[in-house]
Amino acid sequence: MIRIAAVGDVHMDQDVIGRFRPALEHLPAHADVLLLAGDLTRHGTESEARCVATEFGGLPVPVITVLGNHDYHCDQVPEVVAVLEEAGITVLEGSSTVVDCGGERLGIAGVKGFGGGFAGRCASEFGEPEMKDFVRTTNGVADQLADALCTLDCDLRVALTHYAPVPETLAGEPLEIYPFLGSYLLGQAIDSAPTALAIHGHAHAGAERGRTPGGVRVRNVAHPVIKQAYSVFHLGNHHN
């Protein structure tokens, strides 16, 4: 069995340092790995990334993350990634990593993702260049996620995104903003591989549980949704 801890949308800055730490000190008793589902910072500055490094760096289990839309706001993504990597946090974007969990190989493929909406109610690559760029962005990251998942060599696969791959975990959010919260293309990418679990954040007013059309379990771990320092999931290896 592999034990996965996960939380997203922690929006770190100086005023949050130390809040998660008491629960993180006991992390090895709960989990083999910690996944962060993006929106680690408020504005995506290097100094906020240092707060993330202080809070989530130096933990006794591997920490793997994707970035979220907030982490892009100040156009300092390379600096943010450098600070996180320096603190030992693995940052995924169209890439994957494999963690040894007591002899079982847990593969994690990650992208930030993007919006666009869900089947039958989604944006199309049509019309103005801005609209085509929007949809092409999601198409591109979904393709990267599919490639990263399909090429993983591991016992169990987990997909890590910031944006949502299914609408079920958005329940509670206004329907009108679903296209800004996720895309079915991410779900389709997740279903293109034998994925055991999909983790995302972004939807603060959403719901915890959903499933892709292919039956992959999806969990929204946005901090305001789980209302605890992190959630823990136990995975067996019969999914692969």
Next chain:
Amino acid sequence: MSKGPVDPHRVDEYVEAAVQRLLTEEGELAEQGITVTRREHTLVLSGEVESPRRRDEILRMVREQLPGVQLSVDIGVTRVHEPTEAEDLS
């Protein structure tokens, strides 16, 4: 705060939209998780933030921008306790 004609003493759709954008775009807030709703003559702010300081800052900014608007505030600070149970997905 807004490019449109917002009357800071009247709680209407434009005020609701202006506050939503204020919380995200102005100053240090960057709060996209606060729900803004109108209830008769009151603007209701609800949701969760990561620190008491952020809740105070939201109130300060909204009161500063909309001094005549009656506010009802239901913003909590998200809990950070250790989980007491795991979800078994085996």
